[in-house]
Amino acid sequence: MNQWIERIKDEWAQAWTVAVKDVRVYYLRPGMIMFGFLMPFFMFFSFSVQRELGAEEGVARLLALTVFFTAGAAGPFIIPTERRIGTYDRLLAAPMSLITLLLGKTAVGAFFAVSVSVIALLAGLLIFGTTIAQPWLLAAGILLGALSFSTLGLAFGSIPTTNPGDVQMPSTLLRWGLLFISGVFIPLSQMAPAARAVAYLSPLTYAQDLMNQAVLGSGLIDPWLDLAVLSMSAVVFMWPSVWLHRRARVLGR
Amino acid sequence: MNHVIEVENLTKIYGRPGAGVLAVDHLNFEVRQGEIFGFLGPNGAGKTTTQRMLTTLLEPSEGRILIHGHELAHDAYPAKRMIGLVPEESNVYTELTAWDNLMFTASLYRVPRAERAARAQELLETFGLWEKRDVKAENFSKGMRRRLSIAMAIIHKPALLFLDEPTPGLDAQSIRSIWELIRRMNAEGTTIFLSTHQIEEANQLCERVAIISHGKVAAIDTPERLKANFRRVQSVEVAFEGEMAEKSPGLESLPGVTTQAKVGDKIRLYTEDPSALLSRLIQYAESHALRVVSLNTLGPSLEDVFLEITGGQVGAVGNGSQEDKPAKRGMGGRK
Numbered sequence: 001m002n003q004w005i006e007r008i009k010d011e012w013a014q015a016w017t018v019a020v021k022d023v024r025v026y027y028l029r030p031g032m033i034m035f036g037f038l039m040p041f042f043m044f045f046s047f048s049v050q051r052e053l054g055a056e057e058g059v060a061r062l063l064a065l066t067v068f069f070t071a072g073a074a075g076p077f078i079i080p081t082e083r084r085i086g087t088y089d090r091l092l093a094a095p096m097s098l099i100t101l102l103l104g105k106t107a108v109g110a111f112f113a114v115s116v117s118v119i120a121l122l123a124g125l126l127i128f129g130t131t132i133a134q135p136w137l138l139a140a141g142i143l144l145g146a147l148s149f150s151t152l153g154l155a156f157g158s159i160p161t162t163n164p165g166d167v168q169m170p171s172t173l174l175r176w177g178l179l180f181i182s183g184v185f186i187p188l189s190q191m192a193p194a195a196r197a198v199a200y201l202s203p204l205t206y207a208q209d210l211m212n213q214a215v216l217g218s219g220l221i222d223p224w225l226d227l228a229v230l231s232m233s234a235v236v237f238m239w240p241s242v243w244l245h246r247r248a249r250v251l252g253r
Numbered sequence: 254m255n256h257v258i259e260v261e262n263l264t265k266i267y268g269r270p271g272a273g274v275l276a277v278d279h280l281n282f283e284v285r286q287g288e289i290f291g292f293l294g295p296n297g298a299g300k301t302t303t304q305r306m307l308t309t310l311l312e313p314s315e316g317r318i319l320i321h322g323h324e325l326a327h328d329a330y331p332a333k334r335m336i337g338l339v340p341e342e343s344n345v346y347t348e349l350t351a352w353d354n355l356m357f358t359a360s361l362y363r364v365p366r367a368e369r370a371a372r373a374q375e376l377l378e379t380f381g382l383w384e385k386r387d388v389k390a391e392n393f394s395k396g397m398r399r400r401l402s403i404a405m406a407i408i409h410k411p412a413l414l415f416l417d418e419p420t421p422g423l424d425a426q427s428i429r430s431i432w433e434l435i436r437r438m439n440a441e442g443t444t445i446f447l448s449t450h451q452i453e454e455a456n457q458l459c460e461r462v463a464i465i466s467h468g469k470v471a472a473i474d475t476p477e478r479l480k481a482n483f484r485r486v487q488s489v490e491v492a493f494e495g496e497m498a499e500k501s502p503g504l505e506s507l508p509g510v511t512t513q514a515k516v517g518d519k520i521r522l523y524t525e526d527p528s529a530l531l532s533r534l535i536q537y538a539e540s541h542a543l544r545v546v547s548l549n550t551l552g553p554s555l556e557d558v559f560l561e562i563t564g565g566q567v568g569a570v571g572n573g574s575q576e577d578k579p580a581k582r583g584m585g586g587r588k
Contacts, residue, residue, distance in 0.1 A: 086344035
């Protein structure tokens with residue numbers, strides 16, 4: 001029993017070690033700044049300027065965009081980069097489970113998303129005087145959204161390649177696709193039934209709805225369902241990563 | 254005999270079985286506790302593939318690997334704790350300082366917190382990097398990165414260290430210092446698995462050598478016993494004064510000469526009977542009025558053995574192994 005407790009403590013510490021190392025090595029790299037920091041703000045201003053958008057509504061949208069883009073930027077950039085320079089082998093050969101490694105990598109994207117979201121939130125609070133209807137719901141939404149979208153990015157990053165461009169392209173395509181079906185720019189309530197049915201397939205829909213609940217105080221979906229879907233999607237998105245890593249071990253890539 | 258590594262029928266096929274590429278073909282070998290084991294083969298022979306399977310980075314298509322008795326397929330965790338890995342590329346984090354690279358690896362391998370700093374300092378001093386501990390690795394030379402990479406691989410004091418081509422591209426001084434470090438680690442009890450295509454490296458360091466060719470173990474023994482089995486690649490090396498290439502025609506047609514090779518300012522003549530060839534060479538020099546600057550009989554080098562086994566041409570010397578000199582049995586210059 002003690003042996004297992006020690007092992008779990010070790011694995012936890014190893015995931016933390018991987019995450020801290022990645023934060024130090026990669027957060028200021030141009031690829032991360034471009035896809036993780038600037039992209040959500042570009043998207044926000046592209047689709048929100050000169051439209052009748054209240055401050056609260058704008059902040060809720062910006063937060064959903066930030067969590068979505070920033071969390072998903074880490075995996076597709078970091079893992080192929082590490083595969084290319086050979087440092088990923090060091091991690092794979094270390095005495096820790098694959099899940100531990102993936103949790104560490106998930107944390108990197110999630111930390112990044114939470115940090116950038118806090119910046120976006122502070123801008124909303126201080127510049128636009130936004131009020132937050134349900135702060136705890138907002139915190140839970142940012143955290144779970146960050147974890148969910150970080151594991152989604154990780155799934156792309158796990159594709160066995162040494163070129164970040166190979167995975168950033170499909171990852172960006174998917175994310176843009178999700179962006180336009182998920183009620184970020186067109187509220188769920190204004191969607192046709194068929195479009196809304198498609199929107200319910202995207203985890204971003206639930207993240208946006210949670211932000212609406214937390215900032216505006218109103219949403220279309222039960223917040224508990226939003227939280228549950230984001231939690232479950234974080235787990236579900238982990239499976240392709242595990243499968244792709246096992247596949248890479250067989251293929252030798 | 255205690256075996257640190259046991260490999261049974263290890264096979265790797267890239268791609269679909271039947272239509273894929275057979276990279277490693279039913280390898281069988283053991284590595285003994287405390288030895289430096291050389292895994293020698295030409296590029297593409299399957300060395301790196303084998304090493305990647307031994308270090309859990311690649312899944313075998315078939316076969317069994319035991320590290321300290323733990324079967325990797327089912328029980329990799331305890332084996333991984335005992336392994337250190339220095340891959341072909343120096344995989345250091347260039348954005349981090351030497352110190353931070355070591356601290357990261359120490360934490361990853363769960364070196365007790367109280368021991369990390371002392372261990373890192375000891376390694377940085379040993380590897381001549383202490384003065385550069387706060388310098389980012391991006392500013393390091395290739396040799397310094399290599400040394401840091403090795404230091405990172407042994408910070409947890411592994412019982413078994415895998416080194417994949419540790420010295421190509423390094424200057425002679427760096428190569429010597431890395432060889433010295435390998436010997437020292439081995440003397441302190443670390444078993445070394447050295448994968449290399451540098452024949453002299455294997456010759457200098459290894460107690461036993463496996464020569465791998467086309468994914469199979471072609472020979473496995475001590476370097477000296479391997480050489481002893483290849484008496485047919487003995488040779489006589491002669492240097493004449495002046496423009497010998499022009500002035501020594503017909504050497505290759507002397508009785509008993511199997512192959513002739515130019516080695517710098519010397520000519521190496523391969524033969525199964527060096528003593529008979531010696532007298533013929535002296536007669537040849539006298540009949541052509543040539544002055545002999547040096548004349549040596551040479552035992553088979555590990556390079557000769559390697560070329561013989563891997564299907565290379567004996568006599569095609571001087572390719573990337575300037576230091577590989579066959580064992581000299583005699584020295585001297587005479588008329």
